[in-house]
Amino acid sequence: MGGNNDQFWRHKLLHDLTDAQWESLCDGCGQCCLIKFQDEDTDELLHTRLSCKLLDIGACRCTDYDNRHTRVPDCVVIAPDTVGTLDWLPHSCAYRLIAEGRDLHWWHPLVSGDRDSVHQAGVSVRDWAASEEGVPEGKQIRFIVKDSAIKRILTGRPAKIPPNEA
Ligand code: SF4
Numbered sequence: 071m072g073g074n075n076d077q078f079w080r081h082k083l084l085h086d087l088t089d090a091q092w093e094s095l096c097d098g099c100g101q102c103c104l105i106k107f108q109d110e111d112t113d114e115l116l117h118t119r120l121s122c123k124l125l126d127i128g129a130c131r132c133t134d135y136d137n138r139h140t141r142v143p144d145c146v147v148i149a150p151d152t153v154g155t156l157d158w159l160p161h162s163c164a165y166r167l168i169a170e171g172r173d174l175h176w177w178h179p180l181v182s183g184d185r186d187s188v189h190q191a192g193v194s195v196r197d198w199a200a201s202e203e204g205v206p207e208g209k210q211i212r213f214i215v216k217d218s219a220i221k222r223i224l225t226g227r228p229a230k231i232p233p234n235e236a
């Protein structure tokens with residue numbers, strides 16, 4: 071294993087993590103920063119390819135993380151007390167995985183030791199997201215994801231497999 075030797079996520083509860091450990095759990099996929107809609111008839115969650123205006127899509131990082139909740143009031147607070155209620159979080163999200171008592175995936179930077187592995191595994195939004203900037207709200211619905219490969223990513227079933235299992 072090339073990543074974090076302590077593997078704190080395996081033996082600590084989310085509530086017991088240090089701030090640094092909590093932050094390091096985010097894999098940098100950017101999926102939670104996509105604009106979403108909910109189908110009024112079916113309640114189905116519909117992802118768009120559009121990302122929040124503050125997301126640096128290339129890096130899949132928030133460009134104003136410290137002020138994100140002021141700049142983007144819709145930016146959801148993910149915390150130990152709330153993570154279990156956020157059923158829209160991607161199944162691949164590390165916070166969700168740990169809250170559900172599961173382990174991190176091979177591509178998580180803490181496991182791989184490489185921040186790029188989340189991109190190499192095809193889990194991040196880097197290759198297909200576009201900024202919401204400049205897209206009128208009424209037209210965002212046109213960007214709802216229809217591509218089946220991207221849908222697989224958003225439902226936690228990315229197409230790519232670990233290099234050592236290829
Ligand atoms: S979905 Fe989870 S792991 Fe991915 S960027 Fe959001 S908080 Fe981080």
Ligand code: SF4
Pocket residue numbers: 102103104122123124125126131132133134135138139142145146
């Ligand atoms: S404010 Fe930052 S963390 Fe929140 S949704 Fe936008 S890019 Fe993501």
